[in-house]
Amino acid sequence: MISALIIVFREVIEAGLIVGIVLAATTGVPGRERAVSMGVLAGVLGAALVAAFAGELANLFQGSGQEFFNAGILLLAVAMLTWHNVWMASHGRQMARELKAAGHQVRTGERTLTALSIVVGVAVLREGAEVVLFLYGIAAQGGTSAAGMVAGGGLGLLGGAVISALMYFGLLTVPAGKLFQVTSWLITLLAAGMAAQAVLLLQNGGLLEIFTGTVWDTSWLIRDDSLAGKLLHTLIGYSEAPNGAQLIAYGATIVMILTLMRLVNAPAARVKHA
Amino acid sequence: MRRLVLALALVALPAASAAWAADAIEVHLKNHRFTPSVIKVKANKPSMIILHNDDSTADEFDSPSLKIEKVVPGRSKGNIRVRALAPGKYPFMGEFNASTAQGVVIAE
Numbered sequence: 001m002i003s004a005l006i007i008v009f010r011e012v013i014e015a016g017l018i019v020g021i022v023l024a025a026t027t028g029v030p031g032r033e034r035a036v037s038m039g040v041l042a043g044v045l046g047a048a049l050v051a052a053f054a055g056e057l058a059n060l061f062q063g064s065g066q067e068f069f070n071a072g073i074l075l076l077a078v079a080m081l082t083w084h085n086v087w088m089a090s091h092g093r094q095m096a097r098e099l100k101a102a103g104h105q106v107r108t109g110e111r112t113l114t115a116l117s118i119v120v121g122v123a124v125l126r127e128g129a130e131v132v133l134f135l136y137g138i139a140a141q142g143g144t145s146a147a148g149m150v151a152g153g154g155l156g157l158l159g160g161a162v163i164s165a166l167m168y169f170g171l172l173t174v175p176a177g178k179l180f181q182v183t184s185w186l187i188t189l190l191a192a193g194m195a196a197q198a199v200l201l202l203q204n205g206g207l208l209e210i211f212t213g214t215v216w217d218t219s220w221l222i223r224d225d226s227l228a229g230k231l232l233h234t235l236i237g238y239s240e241a242p243n244g245a246q247l248i249a250y251g252a253t254i255v256m257i258l259t260l261m262r263l264v265n266a267p268a269a270r271v272k273h274a
Numbered sequence: 275m276r277r278l279v280l281a282l283a284l285v286a287l288p289a290a291s292a293a294w295a296a297d298a299i300e301v302h303l304k305n306h307r308f309t310p311s312v313i314k315v316k317a318n319k320p321s322m323i324i325l326h327n328d329d330s331t332a333d334e335f336d337s338p339s340l341k342i343e344k345v346v347p348g349r350s351k352g353n354i355r356v357r358a359l360a361p362g363k364y365p366f367m368g369e370f371n372a373s374t375a376q377g378v379v380i381a382e
Contacts, residue, residue: 003373058345063353129345133332134332136332203357212357212358243341
């Protein structure tokens with residue numbers, strides 16, 4: 001039971017944090033509960049499918065199917081997060097106004113709900129597939145009783161939900177006028193971390209094998225497999241020993257998102273959208 | 275741009291695979307134990323581990339120091355590409371059965 005609890009919790013941390021951030025970024029937006037629930041549901045279904053076809057998936061692309069699939073869905077999430085942030089940059093002020101006016105709904109935010117729903121789905125899918133395979137494994141071995149497994153898995157899921165709630169309510173303490181600014185930054189770093197992870201997966205799959213040398217090593221400070229390491233990995237893309245290509249992807253993603261945000265928020269655009 | 279990346283990918287893929295395959299090391303996972311559990315590779319040279327999962331259930335080859343997380347389904351095999359490593363020890367484990375599935379890559 002304990003092993004089920006620990007492994008499920010470890011896997012759901014990432015999805016939990018992302019759900020928390022998405023919920024905060026959509027504060028006041030009508031229909032967001034539905035969008036997030038749909039994302040979670042689609043992610044769970046997708047995870048079951050990926051787990052069922054894990055063997056077939058792994059055999060694609062000369063044994064690198066799993067890596068390329070995960071890199072692909074991560075890059076999809078990066079694109080969706082970018083779109084959300086760019087939309088926010090052109091409508092952020094209006095959204096903050098809508099949010100501050102008590103009782104008002106943030107109608108402007110509805111446009112990017114689908115994008116964020118996809119991000120949630122991808123996060124759940126990635127972590128969920130491993131949870132399904134792992135739980136199926138202990139069920140098949142009969143080492144742990146079914147009840148123990150369900151209890152452990154359930155507690156692990158609960159842990160993930162607590163992480164989501166902490167992230168969400170923590171972010172809600174940010175004043176309404178600043179909330180979207182803070183979530184924009186969080187989403188930018190989230191996207192950069194995902195892009196760096198996607199590059200690593202492509203490298204592990206045998207692609208993009210350039211700048212693979214480790215640039216620095218902070219494993220003495222925070223290890224990747226520690227709880228702090230996992231949290232920081234999701235939030236800001238922390239890696240104990242990033243390589244050159246990962247750092248380039250990380251930096252390039254931040255520059256790309258900030259540039260796009262600036263472009264849509266340029267004076268000309270502001271007049272047009274006012 | 276995307277098409278260019280795809281084209282590059284298609285060109286690079288077979289070439290990359292050929293380079294890796296030359297150094298392939300066969301490892302078996304049975305009863306949630308790796309054999310061999312100590313894998314020696316040449317330092318500063320990429321290598322490939324072909325992990326045969328002889329168990330009926332999936333496991334995840336996991337190593338933060340190698341920067342690899344790879345699920346290998348039961349009764350299946352997985353190609354694990356190990357980047358060029360500086361001399362040293364790089365522990366790994368089967369995450370789903372970490373109490374027994376432990377091993378180390380030694381680059382020298």
